[in-house]
């Protein structure tokens with residue numbers, strides 16, 4: 001076998017044929033930059049994949065991971081434990097809004113979502129409401145790639161290749177309304193009435209059949225859709241009224257992405273569960289999980305007729321090395337004031353990206369926190385082609401961006417400074433000018 005071949009690796013969510021004909025490889029990372037295989041410094045406009053919020057190879061995280069792998073490489077968490085896992089849960093309980101104090105660990109956002117959906121079912125069953133089994137998601141939602149996640153998710157391509165989903169799932173309409181909301185900063189002005197979709201679905205299916213509604217407070221992977229003003233508040237009211245659990249999927253929006261610990265803080269709305277991953281370890285080691293309200297844990301645990309209360313968990317739940325990475329990441333966020341840095345740069349970031357209004361083919365720009373979406377007009381009959389070309393051109397100019405369809409999605413590490421924000425905007429300006 002040729003060890004230099006690219007053929008054996010079946011790459012995830014990638015145009016394999018195109019990549020392998022023109023690879024974009026990184027070999028090292030530090031702070032705000034990747035190093036490409038040909039030795040160039042690449043400014044990270046995407047925090048890797050929305051995860052390296054603390055910047056790359058933060059010394060605290062590197063040290064914690066290195067020490068832990070030497071002392072405790074693995075610990076079984078079924079009927080055994082290790083102290084740092086409990087310390088991390090207590091630390092995270094401080095980060096999540098009250099009463100989300102019970103932390104269940106997995107390894108990814110997809111697992112976090114599956115865990116949250118199962119916890120919702122177990123919660124209702126424990127209260128004698130086992131008929132509440134439906135889930136409500138939203139069009140254009142992204143909740144990872146497990147069967148639970150693609151069922152409640154609403155990204156068309158991620159669903160239609162597979163056909164089979166969880167039964168009993170319905171979707172609210174998405175909130176993208178470019179005719180009324182365009183070139184926006186923060187929550188968008190129009191669309192609060194779309195939250196009434198939840199009331200309509202309750203009327204259609206009956207509240208006694210619905211377990212939970214899951215939304216990203218700010219839809220990320222679909223191409224940055226900040227919620228309409230008042231929308232999340234209204235979902236909260238309707239969910240509470242009908243005894244439906246409200247789940248915020250904060251895999252992207254958590255850990256300082258919007259300049260607050262969680263998006264729940266940014267919007268001032270407290271859900272019943274939050275799913276998290278990515279920024280919890282700044283991407284250094286895989287970890288994800290669910291923060292559940294005390295009353296959910298109490299209902300499942302206190303009412304249990306079996307010694308084990310929840311028949312769910314992963315071999316690598318609270319893996320010691322991931323726990324060490326997460327604890328060090330939380331320390332780095334606090335000691336370096338990273339959430340504060342993100343918050344203080346929200347206006348500068350918005351100004352820089354909105355300066356691209358008027359650049360060729362720019363149809364819309366949406367910014368919130370340290371997140372930005374630049375929507376390009378699609379080429380006739382070739383959706384996604386223009387943004388994909390822009391991504392390649394940016395890479396050639398030393399900037400890593402992410403594209404989804406014809407939307408450029410930006411989410412730099414929270415340690416970014418004003419000059420680097422300027423570089424992102426300047427590079428994109430050149431890229432857009434060259435991408436006809």
Ligand SMILES: Cc1ncc(COP(=O)(O)O)c(C=O)c1O
Pocket residue numbers: 050107108109110111113142143144145216220221249250251252277278288
């Ligand atoms: C909101 C949301 N949920 C879940 C996931 C899935 O996370 P993972 O890729 O770690 O499974 C993602 C990934 O981007 C996400 O954005």
